[in-house]
Amino acid sequence: SSDLTQDPAVSVALGQTVTITCQGDSLRTYYATWSQQKPGQAPKVVISGNNNRPPGISDRFSGSYSRNTASLTITGAQAEDEADYYCNAPDSSGDHVVFGGGTKVTVL
Amino acid sequence: QMHLQESGPRLVKPSETLSLTCSVSGGSISSSNYFWGWIRQSPGKGLEWIGTVYYVGDTYYSPSLRSRVAISVDTSRNQFSLKLSSVTAADTAFYYCVRHGRAALYHVFDIWGPGTMVTVSP
Numbered sequence A: 001s002s003d004l005t006q007d008p009a010v011s012v013a014l015g016q017t018v019t020i021t022c023q024g025d026s027l028r029t030y031y032a033t034w035s036q037q038k039p040g041q042a043p044k045v046v047i048s049g050n051n052n053r054p055p056g057i058s059d060r061f062s063g064s065y066s067r068n069t070a071s072l073t074i075t076g077a078q079a080e081d082e083a084d085y086y087c088n089a090p091d092s093s094g095d096h097v098v099f100g101g102g103t104k105v106t107v108l
Numbered sequence B: 001q002m003h004l005q006e007s008g009p010r011l012v013k014p015s016e017t018l019s020l021t022c023s024v025s026g027g028s029i030s031s032s033n034y035f036w037g038w039i040r041q042s043p044g045k046g047l048e049w050i051g052t053v054y055y056v057g058d059t060y061y062s063p064s065l066r067s068r069v070a071i072s073v074d075t076s077r078n079q080f081s082l083k084l085s086s087v088t089a090a091d092t093a094f095y096y097c098v099r100h101g102r103a104a105l106y107h108v109f110d111i112w113g114p115g116t117m118v119t120v121s122p
Helices: none
Strands: A009-012 A018-023 A033-037 A044-047 A061-066 A069-074 A083-090 A097-099 A103-107 B003-007 B018-025 B035-041 B047-053 B059-061 B069-074 B079-084 B093-102 B107-112 B116-120
Touching: A009 A018, A018 A083, A018 A103, A033 B107, A044 A061, A044 B107, A069 A083, A083 B047, A083 B107, A097 B047, B003 B093, B003 B107, B018 B035, B018 B093, B018 B116, B035 B069, B035 B107, B047 B069, B047 B079, B047 B093, B059 B069, B079 B093
Parallel strands: A009 A103
Antiparallel strands: A018 A069, A033 A044, A033 A083, A061 A069, A083 A097, A083 A103, B003 B018, B018 B079, B035 B047, B035 B093, B047 B059, B069 B079, B093 B107, B093 B116
């Protein structure tokens, strides 16, 4: 299967740590990219490949992998981290892209 | 700094063809390092990759949309375009054009246009 599965929603207390996951068979071979989307905005990459952070992205964001699961961890979550987070990865062919369904992160 | 901007009709009738163009500024679409793609998002829903084109014309399409999609590139205008045929209400969505980086083991959409909302309605 080329599907990527994410939990629909998670919440985290301000200043605490939250980990969201993305599961799929293709993640045994390929890396995920994580994007953050706030209401009314286009998505923005926060982590790509093997834990690469684009310039300007807080080091609160980090990525990791285990078997068929990619994880995005927000350490010391801030109010501005409240958003939808999407993973994407190549499918088994490597040429096509699949998105996870997204996880809504609420900072309490 | 590179910018992408979508343009095209916001309202399309069922069974007709949706056509959008993405204008790229601040850099060349003929860069060998990047591809150019389209992603859509239905209201209140998640992201869906539609397809991607390389500046020499090579294309990659979502298997679920392949029979209805065509993406082309015009290097002289620094633009690329999307055509989606036989549209239905299910194709109503926000459409984003993106710069698509293809590394060996991952894909990254690192620059996004602001997006344009396209509604399919009689």
